[in-house]
Amino acid sequence: MVSLFSKFGPNKSEATEVPADGKDERYETSSIESAEKQVGVQKVEAIALTWSQTSLWIAYAGILLMATSTSLESQTTYLYSSYALSGFGYHSLLSTVSIVTGVMYAVVKPPMAKVADVFGRFEAFVFAILLFVIGYIMLAASNSVQTYAGAQVFYAAGSTGLIILQQVFVADTTDLLNRALFSSIPDLPFLWTVWAGPEVGAAVLKGTTWRWGYGMWAIILPVCSLPLLGALFANMLKAKKKGLLPPSKIKQHGFGGFLVKTFWDLDVMGLLLFTAALCLILIPLTLGANATGKWKNPSLIAMMVVGGVCLIAFPFFEMSKKLAPSPLLSLRLLKNRTVLAGTLIAVFYFMAFYQSVFPYFYSYLVVANEQSIVSAGRIVLTFSFTSTVSSIIISFFIKWTGHYKYFVCAGGLIYILGFGLMLRYRVEGSTRAQIVINQVLVGLGGGFLNVPAQLGVQAVVPHQDVAAATALFLTALSVGQAIGSAICGAIWTTNLLPKLNTYLPDEFKPNATEIYSNFVTASSFPSGSPARLAINRAYQETMRLMLIGAVVSAVPIVFLTFFMENVDLKAKELQNTKGRVFGSSGPDADGRVAQEESTVERKQAEA
Template identity: 55%
Template sequence: MADIPTSSGLAEHADRHDRKEKDGGPSDSSSILSTSAASESSAQAGVKRLEATTSTWSKKSLLIAYFSVYLMAFITSLEQQVTIGLSAFATSAFSTHSLLATILVVQSVVLSVVKPPMSKIADVFGRLEAFTICIFLYVIGYIMQAGSNNVRTYASAAIFYSAGQTGLQILQQIFVADTSNLLNRALVSTIPDIPFLINVWVGPEVTQSVLSGPGWRWGYGVWTIVLPVAFIPLALSLFLNQRKASRQGLLPPSPFAGYSVKQSLTNLWYELDFFGLILLSAAIALILIPLTLASRASGGWSNASIIAMIVIGIACLVVFPFWERSTKLAPHAFFPKDLFTKVTVLAGVAIAFFYFMAFYLSVFPYFYSYLLVVHGQSVTTAGRITQTFTFTSTVTSIIISFIIKYTKHYKYFITLGGAIYTVGIGLMLRYRTIGASTGTLVGCQIAVGIGGGMLNVPAQLGVQASAKHQQVAAATAIFLTILEIGGAVGSSISGAIWTNNLLPKLQAYLPPETQVNATDIYGSVVVASTGWPMGDPTRDAINRAYQETMTKLLIVAVCVSLPILPLSLFMKNYKLDQASSVTDIDQHVKGTVIGGDISQAETREGEAIRNGSAVPETTQTAQPTSFLGKLRRKLVCVVVGDGAVGKTCLLISYTTNKFPSEYVPTVFDNYAVTVMIGDEPYTLGLFDTAGQEDYDRLRPLSYPQTDVFLVCFSVTSPASFENVREKWFPEVHHHCPGVPCLIVGTQTDLRDDTAVREKLAKQKMQPVRKEDGERMAKELGAVKYVECSALTQYKLKDVFDEAIVAALEPPSTGKGSKGKSKGSKCLIL
């Protein structure tokens, strides 16, 4: 993997460039700067829309957006604290308390499978559009839950609600990653968790008031009103600043522009990886849900439907990675392949899996019911004890995030947190007795919460630090998806243990006179906790059955939490304020962001032009906050030429100093770098186009406002060279007469390749020579002929130096610029 050059790395690159010039002749271009671009080469439209938005909005807009994010987090956290207590009573109202785990599995499956497509929707369409979809799903889910009359409707509603909830969760984290630099991200990512510090205590009180007042249905229905209201400031901030970016010409074209409905649907199928979503959803659902249903099915595990579900689920799970690996079938896979080559990512997601799996075997979902029944706690007290974990983990994560900001390291907190987390669950097992005091129960939850708070946020940060900006949404989705899959597995196992142990134990321990009530006690926590007083033989039997079942859950939870500690040792201890060749960190967030001041890692100074006459001294930087508010001029460079001649590689190699590892055909793509010319900032927009005939009608959509064209051919393809004369120059000058053009020969590293020469010789051809390119440039009236190699970066920088020179000082004569006045742009009417 190529590294991002530091200032010293750029100097070495310049020296290498000079040595090659001595070997190959003097440079024909003025040297401006070689550096990595602010934007990611493979960024999809939604990412670019957000980058354009953050480049235009003010600090006030950013604060309004974060206020709205906090407000939504406050409302959703209060809702979770309230409804967590309502769910036991809602299912008991349908006499199906034992199905609580099954409903949680359904929710966990939805929580798992929605995150990847929601992150893809955010990348393809935009953050605003994705947020809006989530709010809609959330509202629909709670309307259905509030009006449900049976467990089927209640469970179906949970699908919509969970989709909206998990979508908001990941979008909040993606928004934080979009609008904060890596050093501040751990701290900023705790903003959605801060409301838990208040609501963890308020929630149980509200739950008690709802149950004793209007009833549990109102406890679900009220959120359908307040959440959309909280979303309005964020929606307006994103919408208005997108319009501002559009007026400034910063928004990329729609990825579906110029397509028919059928083509758009086909592109959407691949962009969102729909079949991959189906495989993943089916695998998770069909494997996990039967674990909680088998005991209730006719014939148990030998039931044909249960067996079929598991077999099909396993088959989908086996097929899924092969589908995702195919660049033809899944060109925009959920999980970027290179992420899974990084040990930090693998260890981080494994930690997330075991962390949440252990949580759903210990703290949730049956510990609350255990407190109500075995310890006779009130709804309020039981809620406060179980939510001690949430409060403690939130406080711990905030403190740890502050420490990470100033120590600039994260790994050691995961290791220590993993150890404390396991010890905390072990203490829950040790003090699970009926006689344990309330203080002891709370102390155990504090220990588990401290461990969870120390490892969760840093583990997510480590996974994000391993990703590029375009991959941050995918990396976040991977982490949170595996987290939820761990929760789903934990819920399935806890549900299986609960359903296969509690009822048989009740039937074994209940006195003969209450044996007939075993099913009712099993099905309703209300009956179990209030039907008989403490000390009654029936209550003692109920408590014993609950106690022994909870013990089994906690034993499994301790075993599941053990791998967290060794896994943390495999994570790389990144120094979070570095984004250079010394590290693997490759992230550049753009525009007004949290912690977005210029730093050494983000600003590279360039050298003056050697000739000194064409352009003033220039520097190129990632787009920092200090430039915002100034009038920024924009130069637009469009790259055209036959397909497969290396146009995309040319741009990626220039903007990232990395050569792409695989070929992905381009329809439209764009990149941006900021160039300081004197004291004035310029945005150099680089637009990639498709060379295939299928896009002849679509391609000119990228031509308006062009300042300079790069007409490319491969020196190993004489046909592409002839097409410069036959197709590309006529097309460019038809749409944009007078706009300066450079002819660019690519893939010069292959000109003397033996295999290439032998292949061409069989066709009685040879590679295109430099003098042939210069002759064509003179005949066609191009500004200049330049050639380069994207692979070796030989004279790569010179190509774009010449393009900037041509854009700023366009020629006044010549066939390619006849009648053109300085500063004119391409217009298509």
């Protein structure tokens, strides 16, 4: 396996030394001023000096084990949401819950990257796992849609925290040429869990309830995280014994000073503004059209107005050095056209995806296409499988060619083609094969887009900004998810119920609201009956409108790909990691690590 990933060795420490003015020619692709390194970055660079080949492979084995757990969890628990919300009588709120989750995915990534930079990678992993466990305990115990939605906040915070921290860890321990390949490791489990997930989910629903389906992951994930946490903790202790770790901020500033500094370092005010902006704008879109005249509700209008004000105020707040000395989102990174284009691609990528595949595609397959639970689950997860396979293959090509841009450009075209065919075949009478082929094309385009675009964003920033750039890219994905969920939620709530009232036979029209609110009820009518045909037609016409929105959202991706810089990933002067990493940095690995170690010790002594 080592032969697949090139030689194990460190990168040049000199390549990561950027002058205060940020104008070092070795970072001329960026033109971004480098910030002072925070404690978490200093910690991980110190830990990088203590990695052995064995301990680093153990850490990656831990990443794979943790990813297997979270992957199987995501492939099963999404099945339960339709049943949980239908049990509460709120199936139509699927998109609202998806928005809440998407907003949390968006707002948690930057502060989680901040936690990793301010406190350390190990501490951030522990914090994310704790949030994940709390979320699943709450989901399993929820007895109302309000508690369920609140639990999604904790779950989404922990889940997305693990996602970004895995990618930050990969960026810390690989050079640019190998990073795309290693970035695919957390996605590898999708190759097998995508098929096992629906079976496990169906077995849980058959043998017990959706509550245990959620609750069991509060036990499984912490156990699976032990190898990675153990490797990080052991090497942190090694770095501490060698005196390589930075001094404690509590000892430096006192407990009160530490709290104040942490408040500003985490940009708590910026986090609140960002969260309020997304929640107050997007959530009302799925609630406002549930009943005639609901948009006249002044509270919903007030929410959107306040959200708009927060959204306008957010970038001004973040760009103020006095109000946000350590901004939540490093908007200065957007001065670089590659970072800007990459983050916009991420927004439109998930915006289109969440108007077509999630959150209503599964319900559509069960109701309108009359698929079984297992069959519908497998069709929905075809995207995950295909995108994982294609991203792994593309990662090898990136390593071989040393370039990523070609694949991003191709991915944009394939992505649009997939959505176009989905629009063509999302009609009554389409076969399972036609629907699966559409999902394969969309997944293929997604695999070409996601990992290479993220690599492009990371390639043009110094090490201090790698976590921030990764957070910016992944946050853009989540913003796209939230916007896409809001659009499809608005389409769903505006169109489905009126269409049911129009098409249902007269004797079933009094049941229209119940059918609209519970997809289990909608799928219970006999196949071919007048009521079922009317329900299927309402579902199909509503899905068609969502797919039109998906195609429109995917079009800008093609144009944005041309603005990304075609970076030569083989250029050693662009490498933005320190210490012992996976990469092709030459035969004198131990000598370079020793040189970096002595440099750190000298700086510690001077301090």
